[in-house]
Amino acid sequence: MSPDRVSRLVACLENKLDAPGILVGDAVSDGYAADATARGVRPPAVLRPRNTADVSAILSAANGFHQPVVVQGGRTGLSGASRPLSGEVSLSLERMSGVESIDIAAQAMIVGAGTPLQVVQQAADDAGLLFGVDIGSRGTATVGGNIGTNAGGIRVLRYGMYRAQVMGLEAVLADGTILSSLKGLPKDNSGYDLNPLFIGTEGTIGVVTRACLKLHPKPRIERNAFVALPSLKAAQELLAKLRVELSGLLSAFEAIFPNVYEGTVAHMGIRPPVETGASMYAMVEIQGQSPEQDNERFETALAAALEEGLAIDVVLSNSLREFNGLWAIRDGINDYLFGLGEMAGYDISVPLSRMQEFLDRAAHGVAEIDPDAVSFIFGHLGDGNLHYCVKTAHEKRIAEAVFSGIAAVGGGVSAEHGIGTDKVRYLRYARSEAEIATMRRLKEAFDPNSILNRGRVFEASAIAL
Amino acid sequence: MSPDRVSRLVACLENKLDAPGILVGDAVSDGYAADATARGVRPPAVLRPRNTADVSAILSAANGFHQPVVVQGGRTGLSGASRPLSGEVSLSLERMSGVESIDIAAQAMIVGAGTPLQVVQQAADDAGLLFGVDIGSRGTATVGGNIGTNAGGIRVLRYGMYRAQVMGLEAVLADGTILSSLKGLPKDNSGYDLNPLFIGTEGTIGVVTRACLKLHPKPRIERNAFVALPSLKAAQELLAKLRVELSGLLSAFEAIFPNVYEGTVAHMGIRPPVETGASMYAMVEIQGQSPEQDNERFETALAAALEEGLAIDVVLSNSLREFNGLWAIRDGINDYLFGLGEMAGYDISVPLSRMQEFLDRAAHGVAEIDPDAVSFIFGHLGDGNLHYCVKTAHEKRIAEAVFSGIAAVGGGVSAEHGIGTDKVRYLRYARSEAEIATMRRLKEAFDPNSILNRGRVFEASAIAL
Numbered sequence: 001m002s003p004d005r006v007s008r009l010v011a012c013l014e015n016k017l018d019a020p021g022i023l024v025g026d027a028v029s030d031g032y033a034a035d036a037t038a039r040g041v042r043p044p045a046v047l048r049p050r051n052t053a054d055v056s057a058i059l060s061a062a063n064g065f066h067q068p069v070v071v072q073g074g075r076t077g078l079s080g081a082s083r084p085l086s087g088e089v090s091l092s093l094e095r096m097s098g099v100e101s102i103d104i105a106a107q108a109m110i111v112g113a114g115t116p117l118q119v120v121q122q123a124a125d126d127a128g129l130l131f132g133v134d135i136g137s138r139g140t141a142t143v144g145g146n147i148g149t150n151a152g153g154i155r156v157l158r159y160g161m162y163r164a165q166v167m168g169l170e171a172v173l174a175d176g177t178i179l180s181s182l183k184g185l186p187k188d189n190s191g192y193d194l195n196p197l198f199i200g201t202e203g204t205i206g207v208v209t210r211a212c213l214k215l216h217p218k219p220r221i222e223r224n225a226f227v228a229l230p231s232l233k234a235a236q237e238l239l240a241k242l243r244v245e246l247s248g249l250l251s252a253f254e255a256i257f258p259n260v261y262e263g264t265v266a267h268m269g270i271r272p273p274v275e276t277g278a279s280m281y282a283m284v285e286i287q288g289q290s291p292e293q294d295n296e297r298f299e300t301a302l303a304a305a306l307e308e309g310l311a312i313d314v315v316l317s318n319s320l321r322e323f324n325g326l327w328a329i330r331d332g333i334n335d336y337l338f339g340l341g342e343m344a345g346y347d348i349s350v351p352l353s354r355m356q357e358f359l360d361r362a363a364h365g366v367a368e369i370d371p372d373a374v375s376f377i378f379g380h381l382g383d384g385n386l387h388y389c390v391k392t393a394h395e396k397r398i399a400e401a402v403f404s405g406i407a408a409v410g411g412g413v414s415a416e417h418g419i420g421t422d423k424v425r426y427l428r429y430a431r432s433e434a435e436i437a438t439m440r441r442l443k444e445a446f447d448p449n450s451i452l453n454r455g456r457v458f459e460a461s462a463i464a465l
Numbered sequence: 466m467s468p469d470r471v472s473r474l475v476a477c478l479e480n481k482l483d484a485p486g487i488l489v490g491d492a493v494s495d496g497y498a499a500d501a502t503a504r505g506v507r508p509p510a511v512l513r514p515r516n517t518a519d520v521s522a523i524l525s526a527a528n529g530f531h532q533p534v535v536v537q538g539g540r541t542g543l544s545g546a547s548r549p550l551s552g553e554v555s556l557s558l559e560r561m562s563g564v565e566s567i568d569i570a571a572q573a574m575i576v577g578a579g580t581p582l583q584v585v586q587q588a589a590d591d592a593g594l595l596f597g598v599d600i601g602s603r604g605t606a607t608v609g610g611n612i613g614t615n616a617g618g619i620r621v622l623r624y625g626m627y628r629a630q631v632m633g634l635e636a637v638l639a640d641g642t643i644l645s646s647l648k649g650l651p652k653d654n655s656g657y658d659l660n661p662l663f664i665g666t667e668g669t670i671g672v673v674t675r676a677c678l679k680l681h682p683k684p685r686i687e688r689n690a691f692v693a694l695p696s697l698k699a700a701q702e703l704l705a706k707l708r709v710e711l712s713g714l715l716s717a718f719e720a721i722f723p724n725v726y727e728g729t730v731a732h733m734g735i736r737p738p739v740e741t742g743a744s745m746y747a748m749v750e751i752q753g754q755s756p757e758q759d760n761e762r763f764e765t766a767l768a769a770a771l772e773e774g775l776a777i778d779v780v781l782s783n784s785l786r787e788f789n790g791l792w793a794i795r796d797g798i799n800d801y802l803f804g805l806g807e808m809a810g811y812d813i814s815v816p817l818s819r820m821q822e823f824l825d826r827a828a829h830g831v832a833e834i835d836p837d838a839v840s841f842i843f844g845h846l847g848d849g850n851l852h853y854c855v856k857t858a859h860e861k862r863i864a865e866a867v868f869s870g871i872a873a874v875g876g877g878v879s880a881e882h883g884i885g886t887d888k889v890r891y892l893r894y895a896r897s898e899a900e901i902a903t904m905r906r907l908k909e910a911f912d913p914n915s916i917l918n919r920g921r922v923f924e925a926s927a928i929a930l
Contacts, residue, residue, distance in 0.1 A: 188877035196661030248713020412653035430655035445910030
């Protein structure tokens with residue numbers, strides 16, 4: 001920690017930023033110290049740029065002083081990327097919020113990085129369009145944070161991860177270099193595409209300031225169904241079948257394991273939409289443009305699933321109330337699990353073809369370490385993304401068991417939430433030494449003094465500490 | 466040129482590669498000297514690895530000798546990326562061809578980089594699936610080259626560029642480091658995604674050796690229509706409308722300007738499917754899973770276009786013969802234009818909202834330089850990608866005029882074909898100095914001796930020459 005360095009940085013920025021652009025001492029509220037999962041260190045200063053030029057001035061100065069910076073958006077992250085470490089000043093994009101323009105014909109929108117996701121969704125909706133990513137923290141999570149963590153959510157199956165929504169970015173490198181690429185051209189091979197440098201790299205390569213985002217037609221019909229299935233295998237076969245039969249319609253396929261389903265409906269105090277006692281459950285959703293035809297395709301595909309024995313029971317929503325009611329069960333899972341007390345949670349990605357093998361390995365590993373452990377599994381089966389939660393008193397050893405299972409089947413240790421600071425030690429279960437060394441090489445090329453989100457994704461270089 | 470250096474490299478590789486892995490002197494056939502547009506220099510040696518380990522051995526040795534390498538796949542490129550420059554040895558991936566595995570449920574395929582596109586398409590088709598990219602050179606162009614140039618083609622509107630087909634890559638860096646990421650997880654935020662380093666960077670950052678490619682459901686219905694329109698504006702409005710009405714179905718929207726349409730049907734000696742004399746023409750295609758419903762949606766949408774005056778005349782294909790017949794006109798354009806003698810061609814990308822402005826600027830600029838010049842315009846309107854061809858004797862000055870128009874409206878100087886060696890001088894019309902410096906920084910971080918496809922995309926660093 002170097003309070004002198006921070007004071008000098010602040011002094012240097014005082015004539016470049018406006019008064020609300022710098023918070024120091026008691027003006028730094030507690031919120032800046034925490035992300036969605038834990039409290040970190042309260043930063044000695046928070047820098048709040050108005051625009052890209054301000055961001056450039058801040059980074060250029062911080063780089064000159066070798067002053068570490070933590071980049072903050074809505075601070076809703078679940079892995080610690082935006083949770084301040086000792087010695088860091090905060091760069092908060094909160095004032096760079098707002099939708100700048102929407103091109104309805106081109107289905108594209110330009111927004112500031114500090115704009116909350118929900119504002120993006122609403123602006124798209126107001127223009128008769130849809131933004132393809134939705135996550136629970138929509139009211140607070142921002143565009144910049146969503147890009148930095150390559151946010152996922154429920155409709156990745158249909159619209160892809162946040163990466164697929166990015167048509168262009170404006171970003172600032174650690175040395176203050178401004179890169180602006182907001183043309184929104186769907187097809188452009190005029191030199192390297194530099195946008196990927198900033199997507200999913202958790203603010204370690206540069207700071208996103210503005211984005212051109214892709215929009216989609218707003219669905220005229222949304223409908224869902226709750227399905228009871230005889231097995232995980234049947235759920236996988238049904239998924240494969242629906243990806244073909246409902247191509248262009250299927251928008252979610254959420255798997256819910258029996259104890260999670262039964263616990264959630266009991267916790268909610270509602271009548272289960274399909275009978276309990278099955279080996280697997282799923283919530284399936286379509287979004288389409290031709291209500292009559294889409295309904296027919298949905299009903300036909302689900303009827304065929306029943307006939308072929310892939311499904312035991314199906315309940316289709318027949319009203320907006322029923323539609324919301326089925327989603328409420330999926331959304332109610334977190335509430336139920338939180339109520340069970342402290343729980344270890346893993347956001348993992350598993351190849352579909354090896355999912356059963358992974359589950360067997362993990363179950364075996366967990367049981368060996370803690371015979372009393374109880375697992376609760378649900379998630380976005382359509383993307384191979386499971387939320388694997390374990391009620392146990394042996395969190396660290398259980399993590400090793402789960403991630404060893406992941407390593408054995410070639411999965412990912414963080415499907416959606418990123419690595420941040422909290423999962424750095426687990427990265428090696430998913431990526432080779434050569435890959436991690438290459439990440440570091442990329443980081444060092446663009447942030448040689450390691451001022452940006454130092455210690456996130458992989459351990460900081462010795463030289464930077 | 467350094468024959469000694471080449472001899473030493475070859476000597477060093479002789480015990481690492483098999484006999485067919487090294488061609489020198491007369492064994493190097495003329496084909497290795499050329500790409501699809503021009504003849505370059507015949508390389509003194511061609512290195513033909515069997516596998517990724519061979520590629521690693523070759524690059525590691527070449528890097529040690531600072532020996533420049535040109536990376537070659539099918540050599541169908543149109544910008545000179547794979548056309549050898551003086552002093553380069555060739556690294557040809559031709560022996561690393563073949564489909565390794567297909568996962569039908571996960572809709573994914575693992576292939577060697579030397580595999581021709583058509584083999585990928587056929588293997589997908591045999592498995593009841595579809596590969597989303599199609600380009601004219603499908604029989605020869607390879608996966609590795611397609612990835613290096615981020616190939617586009619006719620169905621980008623539906624399936625995205627080649628970038629969107631890549632679920633994972635295996636690649637080798639200039640120093641021989643092997644990076645393998647072939648898990649094919651649709652959702653994985655376990656550290657940086659390194660694949661983008663190798664997509665669209667034209668072999669300048671590393672050499673792709675294997676790829677995990679995304680597949681799609683095979684359409685049960687494909688149908689197209691030829692449309693005569695009152696104006697470019699009407700074509701743009703029709704496109705915007707169909708992107709909503711035919712969401713999940715629309716697979717191509719090709720615009721053809723009147724003189725190109727009239728010239729092509731006359732050249733083919735066929736009866737025009739829609740009457741000549743309109744201001745604009747388009748070929749529209751759908752691909753879907755539910756023939757009856759999809760046909761109905763297609764017909765309804767086109768009937769509405771006629772009713773609203775967005776279309777003057779529509780001809781729908783009613784058989785495979787008619788379907789192929791309409792495509793033959795689109796495919797016949799190149800034949801017609803080649804027959805007109807030498808012609809300057811620009812593969813440009815234009816924001817939809819500024820397309821008319823661009824056309825006016827370019828027409829004005831062209832007329833000022835060469836009043837006798839004739840322009841022939843067609844292309845993938847759905848992606849803002851025009852093929853802008855000009856019959857003129859003043860190619861260089863016309864290029865400046867067209868690209869100045871591109872710069873003015875924020876377009877791209879190469880929508881599909883990449884920069885290679887041939888368009889290096891035009892990159893600055895589309896990208897800022899900061900962007901080009903950042904590309905160079907990326908290159909230098911991973912290929913400090915600039916051995917890989919030197920002088921492609923941007924000028925080689927002075928230090929490397």
